[in-house]
Amino acid sequence: MRASDAGRHISGAEGIFSANSVLNVARKYTSRAMRHERGAPDNITITIEALTDEPELIRTLPVCTMKNEVEAASNELVCRLLASIGVSGIAATSALELLRGGDAMRGAALMDMAGQRLEPDRARGVRVSRIGITDAARARLRRLLRNFGIDSETVIEALVLASKVNHHPKVIAELCVSDDPGYTTGYVASSAFGYLRIPHVKAAGSSSGGRVFFVRDGGVEGLIDYLERAPVMVSSAGPVFGTFAADEFFEGAT
Numbered sequence: 009m010r011a012s013d014a015g016r017h018i019s020g021a022e023g024i025f026s027a028n029s030v031l032n033v034a035r036k037y038t039s040r041a042m043r044h045e046r047g048a049p050d051n052i053t054i055t056i057e058a059l060t061d062e063p064e065l066i067r068t069l070p071v072c073t074m075k076n077e078v079e080a081a082s083n084e085l086v087c088r089l090l091a092s093i094g095v096s097g098i099a100a101t102s103a104l105e106l107l108r109g110g111d112a113m114r115g116a117a118l119m120d121m122a123g124q125r126l127e128p129d130r131a132r133g134v135r136v137s138r139i140g141i142t143d144a145a146r147a148r149l150r151r152l153l154r155n156f157g158i159d160s161e162t163v164i165e166a167l168v169l170a171s172k173v174n175h176h177p178k179v180i181a182e183l184c185v186s187d188d189p190g191y192t193t194g195y196v197a198s199s200a201f202g203y204l205r206i207p208h209v210k211a212a213g214s215s216s217g218g219r220v221f222f223v224r225d226g227g228v229e230g231l232i233d234y235l236e237r238a239p240v241m242v243s244s245a246g247p248v249f250g251t252f253a254a255d256e257f258f259e260g261a262t
């Protein structure tokens with residue numbers, strides 16, 4: 009589903025579902041688009057396609073929440089996390105600038121370690137699609153998330169997306185800031201350290217946000233094809249941990 013108003017991105021969603029749940033999902037996505045915090049859309053497009061390939065099965069990244077009390081401290085935390093994962097300072101700074109300035113794009117930016125954007129359409133970005141989670145994995149994940157009071161559709165959808173994105177060997181890490189004015193928790197995800205949630209990554213009331221995928225050098229065509237078209241489903245839940253201070257998390261790491 010994608011919804012926009014006068015060309016401005018309002019909301020998007022995608023998933024892999026069984027044929028008998030398609031009607032319900034279309035209804036759910038339509039309702040989500042029509043009552044979105046970012047405003048009322050003048051266009052909602054829903055595309056339903058049958059899968060021709062069996063999905064690749066993956067596990068969710070391990071989850072933990074970083075201690076962060078105020079928005080003013082978040083740039084430093086994000087840069088520290090990204091540096092520990094191996095993202096260059098210039099790429100981290102360019103990504104933060106992009107996600108903090110202006111209105112959100114529909115998709116994600118691809119960024120190399122020189123801080124250069126690599127996606128062919130910079131206004132749109134690359135939209136990850138064909139992602140899903142099995143009923144069994146969802147039930148298990150929800151139990152794990154509930155222990156820490158973070159069992160929500162927003163967290164599950166973001167974790168499923170991040171688990172597909174960071175499963176690709178070309179991706180070093182992902183930075184995400186929601187574009188919903190009321191949702192202020194973002195994350196840094198990587199295969200190296202998992203899905204690290206960052207409370208207060210932005211101030212409440214802001215409509216800016218977005219996603220940046222940090223990538224290794226070389227062509228991105230294969231990666232874009234994977235992100236947009238390769239069906240991937242979460243079939244098992246990784247661990248979910250509590251809250252860590254950055255010092256605790258990276259003790260001895262650098």
Ligand code: WAQ
Nearest residue numbers: 112113114115116134135136166186187188193218219
């Ligand atoms: N593919 C690529 N980029 C996307 C996609 C997608 N499928 N979906 C969203 N984006 C980009 C796009 O630029 C949006 O503007 C931006 O991400 C934010 O999307 O654990 O709600 O759906 O509590 O607003 C993080 C959860 C929630 C953190 C993120 O993102 C947590 C969220 P939103």
Ligand code: MG
Nearest residue numbers: 019186187188
């Ligand atoms: Mg949003």
